[in-house]
Amino acid sequence: MSAERTKLDEHGPVVVVGAGQAGALLSIYLARHGHDVKVYESRPDLRRVDIDAGRSINLALATRGIVPLIDVGVIDRVDAITIPMRGRMVHAIGEATPQLQRYGSKEHEVIHSVSRTDLNAILLDAAEATGRVTIEFDVALNKVDFDTSLLHLRDAGGDERTAPFGVVFGADGAGSRVRKAIAEAGSGSYETEWLDHDYKELTLAPADDGSHRLDPHALHIWPRGELMVIALANPEGDFTVTLFAPKKTFAALGSTEAINEFFAEQFADFAALVPDLAEQFMENPTGPLGTLRATGWSHQDRAVIVGDAAHAIVPFHGQGMNAAMESVRSLDRHLRDSPGDLATAFANYEAERKPNVDAIADMALGNYIEMRSGVIDEDYVARRAMALDLEQRHPGQLSPRYNMVMFSTMPYADAQQRAAAQAELIGRALSDPELDIDALIAELPDLPNLDPLADPKALSV
Ligand SMILES: Cc1cc2nc3c(=O)[nH]c(=O)nc-3n(C[C@H](O)[C@H](O)[C@H](O)COP(=O)(O)OP(=O)(O)OC[C@H]3O[C@@H](n4cnc5c(N)ncnc54)[C@H](O)[C@@H]3O)c2cc1C
Numbered sequence: 001m002s003a004e005r006t007k008l009d010e011h012g013p014v015v016v017v018g019a020g021q022a023g024a025l026l027s028i029y030l031a032r033h034g035h036d037v038k039v040y041e042s043r044p045d046l047r048r049v050d051i052d053a054g055r056s057i058n059l060a061l062a063t064r065g066i067v068p069l070i071d072v073g074v075i076d077r078v079d080a081i082t083i084p085m086r087g088r089m090v091h092a093i094g095e096a097t098p099q100l101q102r103y104g105s106k107e108h109e110v111i112h113s114v115s116r117t118d119l120n121a122i123l124l125d126a127a128e129a130t131g132r133v134t135i136e137f138d139v140a141l142n143k144v145d146f147d148t149s150l151l152h153l154r155d156a157g158g159d160e161r162t163a164p165f166g167v168v169f170g171a172d173g174a175g176s177r178v179r180k181a182i183a184e185a186g187s188g189s190y191e192t193e194w195l196d197h198d199y200k201e202l203t204l205a206p207a208d209d210g211s212h213r214l215d216p217h218a219l220h221i222w223p224r225g226e227l228m229v230i231a232l233a234n235p236e237g238d239f240t241v242t243l244f245a246p247k248k249t250f251a252a253l254g255s256t257e258a259i260n261e262f263f264a265e266q267f268a269d270f271a272a273l274v275p276d277l278a279e280q281f282m283e284n285p286t287g288p289l290g291t292l293r294a295t296g297w298s299h300q301d302r303a304v305i306v307g308d309a310a311h312a313i314v315p316f317h318g319q320g321m322n323a324a325m326e327s328v329r330s331l332d333r334h335l336r337d338s339p340g341d342l343a344t345a346f347a348n349y350e351a352e353r354k355p356n357v358d359a360i361a362d363m364a365l366g367n368y369i370e371m372r373s374g375v376i377d378e379d380y381v382a383r384r385a386m387a388l389d390l391e392q393r394h395p396g397q398l399s400p401r402y403n404m405v406m407f408s409t410m411p412y413a414d415a416q417q418r419a420a421a422q423a424e425l426i427g428r429a430l431s432d433p434e435l436d437i438d439a440l441i442a443e444l445p446d447l448p449n450l451d452p453l454a455d456p457k458a459l460s461v
Contacts, residue, residue, distance in 0.1 A: 006033040006339040012149055012166030013038055017141045017178055022307025022324040023171030024123035028072045029332040031130035039133060040153060042140035047121045057201060058232045058240045060318035061112040062406040063453060064326040077122045082112035083233050089218035091269060092376050100218055108451050109407050113232040144168060144181035146302055168303045174292055176309035188296025195289040195314060199244050202280045204273055206237025213273050221371055222267050228372035229267055250286050289314045291361045298346035306331055311357035316368040317405060319360050327353050359412040363405060386426050390441055397444045398422055408450045
């Protein structure tokens with residue numbers, strides 16, 4: 001790694017657009033390069049204004065997101081607000097007792113429920129604490145003008161102004177204006193594949209004594225074929241619940257009667273816990289789900305995109321934010337590796353990340369099927385049991401796909417390829433009991449380090 005100072009501010013101010021997880025994290029990394037960083041965020045400061053209208057919305061945090069949080073020194077604060085989940089609690093229809101499917105047998109194989117708002121607040125505090133990051137809230141980017149090196153901004157009151165930039169980092173989410181500017185400058189292109197399913201978030205309130213109504217240390221799933229409900233616990237005793245369903249199902253749920261009937265039929269045990277279900281359903285927004293595939297993530301040495309702006313994915317592997325933060329770390333590494341040449345750093349960053357984010361985009365789509373129907377399918381359960389069993393016997397050769405994605409930092413594309421090879425062998429072994437599966441697994445190349453968190457000190461930048 002070179003000790004040369006990154007030439008980030010060669011052409012003018014260093015700007016990050018968007019202060020979500022990717023933008024806030026990136027501004028901390030950029031401040032470490034020794035430059036002042038200006039951040040524009042279109043929404044109000046979530047540390048001061050309740051932007052989720054009183055609901056607490058949470059995400060699953062896993063190893064790829066934890067590593068950068070260790071890097072930038074906020075992991076202890078984040079640790080204090082997370083709830084570990086050790087497996088999926090499957091609420092099959094008509095079964096009185098839900099079944100826990102553990103994610104793995106190792107202690108570190110847990111994922112963590114974390115409030116989106118609280119995590120963001122920690123990152124924003126840490127960014128400001130660098131003394132180099134200035135964040136302007138309620139200021140939206142409208143347009144990037146590369147010829148004049150001006151950003152066209154609009155504040156919450158509708159007033160427009162311009163601000164100079166040297167290099168602009170687009171961390172402005174799935175609808176990124178920076179991505180649009182890169183495409184308009186002829187350097188990139190993108191498209192979104194929309195799913196035929198939407199989602200809606202609901203809240204399962206705490207019990208009267210403030211405790212959780214379900215086991216907080218599991219990710220609850222009600223798999224129903226085309227439909228699925230999931231629930232993740234919050235430290236306050238409530239759960240954030242998400243219904244995923246075809247658009248036509250949402251369209252049919254236009255009245256209190258229809259909503260109550262639907263939940264009573266499909267999710268009776270869950271519905272019994274939420275007296276104001278229909279009211280919440282009517283009040284809360286319905287969101288679309290899509291996969292954004294972009295190529296050409298940068299324009300010369302002037303602009304680059306990161307996080308959902310470059311690779312928004314469907315949420316079924318719980319990896320969008322984790323991937324976004326892993327991409328931020330990768331971008332930082334490439335900036336340090338090519339300090340005198342931003343265009344090269346940006347190109348190398350995309351070359352490294354693009355095949356991997358394409359892989360997680362595909363695996364996330366595949367995991368929807370697994371979650372909403374696979375987990376109660378006999379073949380899936382047998383395959384999963386065999387994978388976990390083989391992992392015990394060949395820990396350096398086999399790890400289930402879910403575990404490689406969630407608990408390691410091996411490149412997503414490698415995890416995808418490896419999982420396909422393993423699935424093929426397990427499929428053969430299940431249909432042919434005579435097959436010497438142990439001999440075949442032993443021939444697989446060694447897996448990389450599957451527990452990068454075992455020695456967090458080794459991760460520090
Ligand atoms: C239902 C659901 C569940 C999910 N669950 C998980 C999960 O369990 N685990 C996981 O890892 N991921 C999950 N994700 C994905 C995760 O939310 C995203 O991948 C992650 O938030 C991306 O972070 P980001 O910073 O790139 O983008 P965002 O969080 O979208 O942040 C972009 C920021 O830019 C701002 N902005 C936008 N446009 C402008 C503009 N023009 N000017 C200025 N500012 C602008 C926005 O206000 C926002 O603050 C889930 C997503 C959904 C929809």
